[in-house]
Amino acid sequence: MTRLLTQAFKKASKLSEDLQDQIARELLEEIEGESHWDQTLAESEEQLELLAEKAAQQYRAGNIRLSGPE
Numbered sequence: 001m002t003r004l005l006t007q008a009f010k011k012a013s014k015l016s017e018d019l020q021d022q023i024a025r026e027l028l029e030e031i032e033g034e035s036h037w038d039q040t041l042a043e044s045e046e047q048l049e050l051l052a053e054k055a056a057q058q059y060r061a062g063n064i065r066l067s068g069p070e
Helices: 001-013 017-060
Strands: none
Touching: 001 017
16 A cells, blocks of 8 residues: 555544445545546557557548648
């Protein structure tokens, strides 16, 4: 465990049980969300690579114009 996380848990341990539970729920939700996002990206990596290659081909063929703030 990192020093910062240890420090956060130490401070949180001094809070009321209700606040500790709230922090724990939020942390668990965040961890679950990160895990889900990582899995989603891992499962779609091949598809994203194909889309990027298709976009690059379209750009090289002159079918895409780059735009941005002028």
